[in-house]
Amino acid sequence: KAGVTQTPRYLIKTRGQQVTLSCSPISGHRSVSWYQQTPGQGLQFLFEYFSETQRNKGNFPGRFSGRQFSNSRSEMNVSTLELGDSALYLCASSLHPGTSGGQETQYFGPGTRLLVL
Amino acid sequence: KQEVTQIPAALSVPEGENLVLNCSFTDSAIYNLQWFRQDPGKGLTSLLLIQSSQREQTSGRLNASLDKSSGRSTLYIAASQPGDSATYLCAVLKAAGNKLTFGGGTRVLVKP
Numbered sequence: 001k002a003g004v005t006q007t008p009r010y011l012i013k014t015r016g017q018q019v020t021l022s023c024s025p026i027s028g029h030r031s032v033s034w035y036q037q038t039p040g041q042g043l044q045f046l047f048e049y050f051s052e053t054q055r056n057k058g059n060f061p062g063r064f065s066g067r068q069f070s071n072s073r074s075e076m077n078v079s080t081l082e083l084g085d086s087a088l089y090l091c092a093s094s095l096h097p098g099t100s101g102g103q104e105t106q107y108f109g110p111g112t113r114l115l116v117l
Numbered sequence: 118k119q120e121v122t123q124i125p126a127a128l129s130v131p132e133g134e135n136l137v138l139n140c141s142f143t144d145s146a147i148y149n150l151q152w153f154r155q156d157p158g159k160g161l162t163s164l165l166l167i168q169s170s171q172r173e174q175t176s177g178r179l180n181a182s183l184d185k186s187s188g189r190s191t192l193y194i195a196a197s198q199p200g201d202s203a204t205y206l207c208a209v210l211k212a213a214g215n216k217l218t219f220g221g222g223t224r225v226l227v228k229p
Binding site for chain 1: 158215
């Protein structure tokens, strides 16, 4: 079974631009979550989608948005990029939301490394 | 608000020594706790998941314990190898949603 895939793997943008990142979950997984990883803040939760609905959102400005399609693939968008948005963006998929006694393992993709100049 | 701490931030051991990595969390109302491994510039690889009702999980040379009442988990790696060099992260899943709260990680170097 193929793992979580993320495209593109690397991106260079300039301040003020906008960017769209894509995540394809493991086949059959319906939950997709996004995380931002920086050296200073570590791994921080952005948002989670399940069945095309955003169920949970982290403490990020409205410039960060996302969506999920009917095939569970997800995209996240960052508008008006700032230097501080440079980070590794990771997505994770799991079969069901965090229920069922906590049996669900989350599987992470390789990430998209975004550099904002 | 859930806070997850991993101490030490970095660890260096000679090959063959057992590794002990610590993770503490402030809110014991968790669904599960996961340990991940991250190689430089790469994504996260899930190592072990411990459900809130469990005390430990084992996979090969890896053993993870969970003590919810004290808010602690420990990852043991037996007979460390240079290939175990990586950053190890623990993360807790709280109820309602699929949001993982991560610790800052422990960077491990196993010297040949």
